Amino acid sequence: MNSPMKSLVLFMTALFCFSSFAGQLDLRKLQYPVDSAKEEAKKPVPRFCAYLEDKNPAPRLAGLDRQQKTVVKEQLNIRVLNEYRLYDKSPMDYEEKMLLERYCTRYNRQLWNSLGLQLEQ
Numbered sequence: 055m056n057s058p059m060k061s062l063v064l065f066m067t068a069l070f071c072f073s074s075f076a077g078q079l080d081l082r083k084l085q086y087p088v089d090s091a092k093e094e095a096k097k098p099v100p101r102f103c104a105y106l107e108d109k110n111p112a113p114r115l116a117g118l119d120r121q122q123k124t125v126v127k128e129q130l131n132i133r134v135l136n137e138y139r140l141y142d143k144s145p146m147d148y149e150e151k152m153l154l155e156r157y158c159t160r161y162n163r164q165l166w167n168s169l170g171l172q173l174e175q
Contacts, residue, residue: 117159
């Protein structure tokens with residue numbers, strides 16, 4: 055193979071690798087949900103975490119009951135962890151779903167408590 059062809063093959067391989075990593079979760083950011091929620095509570099505009107499922111287009115706020123979800127949706131901000139799912143229509147694997155469910159549950163409960171939010175009776 056000549057040098058320009060080798061360069062082209064190398065470039066295409068690198069491009070494919072980077073594009074495949076771009077559509078995945080950054081697992082480094084999903085390791086410490088409690089610490090992340092405590093840091094988020096200190097911000098001027100804290101955001102709760104949600105994720106997108108295959109069959110439901112609405113973001114799922116795990117870890118909160120119905121009343122808490124209503125308060126968050128009406129009065130607070132939400133961050134979707136796997137936004138790339140809007141464009142990637144491949145099925146979500148079980149491990150990814152469980153990771154997101156666990157992270158969001160722990161994060162949202164901690165953030166709710168750290169903000170000292172109360173439901174009106």
